[in-house]
Amino acid sequence: MPNGVHNFEYLLNGDFYKNYFPETEIINANIKLNIEVEREENFMIAGFNFSGYFELPCDRCLQPCMVSINGKNTLFFKSESNNTEETNIDIDIIIVDKNVESIDMAEFIYEFSMLLIPQKRVHGKNHYSNSECNQKMLNLIEKYSQSESIEHRWDALLSVKSN
Numbered sequence: 499m500p501n502g503v504h505n506f507e508y509l510l511n512g513d514f515y516k517n518y519f520p521e522t523e524i525i526n527a528n529i530k531l532n533i534e535v536e537r538e539e540n541f542m543i544a545g546f547n548f549s550g551y552f553e554l555p556c557d558r559c560l561q562p563c564m565v566s567i568n569g570k571n572t573l574f575f576k577s578e579s580n581n582t583e584e585t586n587i588d589i590d591i592i593i594v595d596k597n598v599e600s601i602d603m604a605e606f607i608y609e610f611s612m613l614l615i616p617q618k619r620v621h622g623k624n625h626y627s628n629s630e631c632n633q634k635m636l637n638l639i640e641k642y643s644q645s646e647s648i649e650h651r652w653d654a655l656l657s658v659k660s661n
């Protein structure tokens with residue numbers, strides 16, 4: 499890549515995430531990613547701009563739930579040189595070997611995406627302000643969480659042992 503500013507546009511779908519990171523909890527994705535790269539002789543700045551949504555398991559009913567993803571992140575890449583002057587900037591600086599020709603961005607893309615997922619993801623409400631959670635699943639979850647707790651089962655085991 500020649501020096502200067504370069505723009506890249508990607509559409510990230512569920513397959514991107516599942517192929518690179520099989521253990522991901524992302525069920526589906528529709529993310530527009532713009533990467534603006536500024537390349538100079540000994541360093542490179544990459545600005546990531548995400549917009550779109552993920553489908554993730556809902557915290558309440560465990561069914562797929564749309565979560566909007568919007569945000570930016572910046573990465574600094576520095577070519578490896580022998581002087582180890584410390585930079586005091588509060589950003590990620592990746593040291594790259596001078597001989598490296600290309601950098602695999604997939605891991606950074608994944609990491610940044612994960613940071614953009616809100617802590618709480620639950621289904622919203624419909625026009626009638628009813629929750630869009632899967633009521634059948636909620637009933638099931640409630641049914642099983644009301645059944646004997648694990649502690650009770652342990653108590654039963656222990657009492658058998660002491661007899």
Ligand SMILES: [Zn+2]
Nearest residue numbers: 556559621631
């Ligand atoms: Zn739900």
